[in-house]
Amino acid sequence: MNKSPNIISEPANPDNSSLPKQVRIWDLPTRVFHWALVFMVALAWISSEAEGSLLFIHVYSGTLLLGFVVFRLVWGIIGSRHALFTDFVFSWEIVRDYTIKLLTFRPPYSVGHNPLGGWMVVALLVVMTLAVLSGMMSSEDGYRGPLAHIGFGGDIHEGMANLFGFLIFVHIGGVVAHGLISGENLPRAMISGIKNIPARIGASDIRNVGVLRPAIAVAMAVVAVWLFWS
Numbered sequence: 397m398n399k400s401p402n403i404i405s406e407p408a409n410p411d412n413s414s415l416p417k418q419v420r421i422w423d424l425p426t427r428v429f430h431w432a433l434v435f436m437v438a439l440a441w442i443s444s445e446a447e448g449s450l451l452f453i454h455v456y457s458g459t460l461l462l463g464f465v466v467f468r469l470v471w472g473i474i475g476s477r478h479a480l481f482t483d484f485v486f487s488w489e490i491v492r493d494y495t496i497k498l499l500t501f502r503p504p505y506s507v508g509h510n511p512l513g514g515w516m517v518v519a520l521l522v523v524m525t526l527a528v529l530s531g532m533m534s535s536e537d538g539y540r541g542p543l544a545h546i547g548f549g550g551d552i553h554e555g556m557a558n559l560f561g562f563l564i565f566v567h568i569g570g571v572v573a574h575g576l577i578s579g580e581n582l583p584r585a586m587i588s589g590i591k592n593i594p595a596r597i598g599a600s601d602i603r604n605v606g607v608l609r610p611a612i613a614v615a616m617a618v619v620a621v622w623l624f625w626s
């Protein structure tokens with residue numbers, strides 16, 4: 397767990413330049429992951445009420461989401477600086493201090509995910525995993541999930557899906573609120589990878605991630621999906 401946040405509340409670059417710097421903070425795999433995830437979750441939701449053979453659109457898009465979870469877990473260990481769990485999973489003390497400062501409208505600047513956003517990323521991944529696993533425990537319309545023998549499908553799956561929907565709502569609300577309060581456009585950074593960082597903050601471009609590390613993460617995701625494809 398990160399005990400020294402990527403937040404710099406004191407001037408780290410106290411020269412006379414006051415112009416924001418353009419800094420590359422999100423690597424390509426993280427950005428592709430995010431927007432492909434949004435697409436796949438939307439597909440799983442839209443198809444969730446489908447019946448008969450159309451239910452398979454739901455089952456397949458949901459099963460692919462398992463691959464997204466595995467990819468992100470691996471990328472949180474071997475990805476670039478701000479994609480690493482050690483960069484954005486902060487201790488309780490830091491989250492508490494950040495929250496107090498946020499509530500008094502003076503949050504310190506975060507280069508990557510802020511301490512609250514970091515835990516929201518963890519919560520989204522955990523609840524999405526539970527939604528996927530409980531989906532695999534469900535049976536309906538002649539479909540029998542690969543984990544149906546364990547039980548816990550049906551109502552639990554619906555409950556997990558609703559909890560996931562609630563977290564997504566809070567996540568998007570947080571991004572919009574951040575934009576309104578600070579004027580910072582976080583979705584644009586999640587598209588381009590680049591943030592306009594205030595001159596007083598010490599931040600540098602992430603390193604190139606190459607091809608091998610993304611390939612390892614994708615390969616592990618493919619194996620996970622293959623194991624549960626039914």
Ligand code: HEM
Nearest residue numbers: 426430434437508509510513517520564568571582583586
């Ligand atoms: C199905 C809906 C969504 C899900 C499941 C989702 C999930 C996530 C996850 C897991 C991350 C962490 C990214 C990473 O480090 O890998 C993230 C970050 C982010 N998401 Fe979403 N997201 C959703 C929709 C959206 C939408 C619609 C927007 C645009 C308004 C958005 C904007 C962002 C931004 C800006 C970040 C980075 C936040 C930061 O700078 O700390 N997300 N999202």
Ligand code: HEM
Nearest residue numbers: 440444455458459527528531532534535536550553554557
């Ligand atoms: C994050 C991923 C997922 C989400 C958000 C999701 C969401 C939902 C929702 C909202 C329903 C409708 C519940 C109802 O009104 O009865 C549903 C039903 C269903 N889902 Fe999923 N699901 C996901 C993943 C999966 C997976 C991976 C599978 C199987 C491999 C699956 C299998 C089913 C089945 C069989 C049903 C119909 C039976 C039931 O109601 O339990 N789902 N899902």
